[in-house]
Amino acid sequence: MGGVKVLGLNSSFPCVRVLWALKLKGVNYEIVEENLLNKSPLLLQMNPIHKKVPVLIHKDKPIVESLLILEYIDEVWKTTYPLMPEDPYDCSMARFWAKFVDEKVVVTAFEAMKSEGEGKEVAIVAAKETLELLEKQIEGKKFFGGDEIGYLDLVVGWICLWLPAIEQVGGMKLLDSSTFPLLYQWTQCFVHIPAIHECLPPREKAVDYFQTGLNYLRSLDASKK
Amino acid sequence: MAEDLKLMRTWSSPYALRVVHALKIKGLEYETVLEDMTKKSASLLEYNPVHKKVPVLLHNGRPVCESLVILEYIDDVWKQPPLLPQDPNEKAMARFWANFGDDKVMPLTWRVFTSEGKDQEEAIGPMMENLKFLEEQLKGKSFFGGEAIGYTDIAFGWMGNLISILEEIIDLKLVDEEKFPLLSVWINKFSDDPVIKECWPPRDKMVEKFKVIRERYLKQAP
Numbered sequence: 001m002g003g004v005k006v007l008g009l010n011s012s013f014p015c016v017r018v019l020w021a022l023k024l025k026g027v028n029y030e031i032v033e034e035n036l037l038n039k040s041p042l043l044l045q046m047n048p049i050h051k052k053v054p055v056l057i058h059k060d061k062p063i064v065e066s067l068l069i070l071e072y073i074d075e076v077w078k079t080t081y082p083l084m085p086e087d088p089y090d091c092s093m094a095r096f097w098a099k100f101v102d103e104k105v106v107v108t109a110f111e112a113m114k115s116e117g118e119g120k121e122v123a124i125v126a127a128k129e130t131l132e133l134l135e136k137q138i139e140g141k142k143f144f145g146g147d148e149i150g151y152l153d154l155v156v157g158w159i160c161l162w163l164p165a166i167e168q169v170g171g172m173k174l175l176d177s178s179t180f181p182l183l184y185q186w187t188q189c190f191v192h193i194p195a196i197h198e199c200l201p202p203r204e205k206a207v208d209y210f211q212t213g214l215n216y217l218r219s220l221d222a223s224k225k
Numbered sequence: 226m227a228e229d230l231k232l233m234r235t236w237s238s239p240y241a242l243r244v245v246h247a248l249k250i251k252g253l254e255y256e257t258v259l260e261d262m263t264k265k266s267a268s269l270l271e272y273n274p275v276h277k278k279v280p281v282l283l284h285n286g287r288p289v290c291e292s293l294v295i296l297e298y299i300d301d302v303w304k305q306p307p308l309l310p311q312d313p314n315e316k317a318m319a320r321f322w323a324n325f326g327d328d329k330v331m332p333l334t335w336r337v338f339t340s341e342g343k344d345q346e347e348a349i350g351p352m353m354e355n356l357k358f359l360e361e362q363l364k365g366k367s368f369f370g371g372e373a374i375g376y377t378d379i380a381f382g383w384m385g386n387l388i389s390i391l392e393e394i395i396d397l398k399l400v401d402e403e404k405f406p407l408l409s410v411w412i413n414k415f416s417d418d419p420v421i422k423e424c425w426p427p428r429d430k431m432v433e434k435f436k437v438i439r440e441r442y443l444k445q446a447p
Contacts, residue, residue: 075313088301095294
């Protein structure tokens with residue numbers, strides 16, 4: 001099927017989503033570590049529009065955006081470990097919730113991390129509201145994909161390690177086990193799956209990644225004033 | 226047997242129009258449920274409790290929300306004619322460009338439309354940069370989808386009528402035929418396609434509506 005490369009870094013959860021998918025499918029790949037403060041010519045060539053990671057390079061062609069890469073991987077390596085549900089309606093639900101995760105859950109978590117003072121409390125409430133909706137989605141199921149993990153589990157997967165890192169950097173708690181018992185339980189099952197566990201970075205790396213990002217944003221804000 | 230299909234939409238929503246276009250191309254009959262976004266119906270809140278927005282497609286009573294998700298659902302259930310390419314790489318590209326439209330082109334166009342003076346001038350540059358990418362994508366093709374209208378064309382369908390309406394209101398050329406010859410041709414081809422053409426909402430109503438929207442934004446500007 002041709003060599004597979006992933007441009008990215010394993011402290012970035014959109015990149016790890018891709019690694020999880022490849023691992024579950026049993027696809028061999030090479031990671032090309034990127035330095036986001038000094039992007040490689042290869043990254044700029046393969047993703048000229050957004051200049052972001054992850055980029056999957058397969059048969060010398062790039063695929064960008066983690067959600068698109070997951071579907072691509074599922075379509076190319078069809079015969080092992082299906083990620084998307086079979087039924088079109090279930091597929092549409094998975095895509096809907098994946099969008100919700102990236103556009104709402106992730107964004108509000110970051111907002112809460114960045115916010116200070118009064119705004120922080122408001123941002124924390126907003127982030128928790130998005131987690132409530134995810135909590136409802138996992139009701140009655142072991143995984144979002146059913147009995148086995150699937151596409152949506154990989155998309156939500158960042159909450160098992162990166163959300164605690166965001167909480168640490170932001171000095172707040174979002175996903176506590178008493179408010180979100182089902183989601184918390186899900187993280188415990190998800191993180192113990194070998195293919196998932198193998199790709200997790202050390203927690204300090206994720207903390208460092210977000211702290212560096214936050215410091216950078218704050219320095220930008222300071223220079224604008 | 227006719228499918229049990231209902232589309233909750235407003236008369237003008239460009240996102241809802243995507244679904245209208247897709248259903249028409251697939252030759253599917255459906256019932257329209259017109260919504261008023263200033264007074265959302267109990268049904269809308271029931272079927273789209275998360276975003277409370279249109280469009281919502283109801284198929285056998287089950288709701289599908291978010292226009293691009295709906296397009297993929299329609300394409301998965303009713304396979305002919307196909308909207309997305311079969312090849313996984315081309316499919317990924319079609320999805321990528323649709324996302325690019327929603328994440329970059331639409332918001333930047335909106336920024337140009339809802340601003341004036343220096344703010345507008347500053348917004349035009351980034352908008353033009355992104356239109357260049359679209360122009361590049363149309364080289365050697367009639368449509369983004371190739372020889373026939375596909376998923377990406379439908380995703381950009383809002384440009385088919387809205388661009389000229391916005392241009393008329395702000396008296397500014399957004400898609401200049403000289404700078405963007407292929408995109409200009411695409412806009413006309415898409416807009417005039419016999420299947421697409423019948424679906425456009427009344428132009429005078431659209432001009433009136435968007436004039437009001439622009440005025441509201443300009444009033445609110447600092």
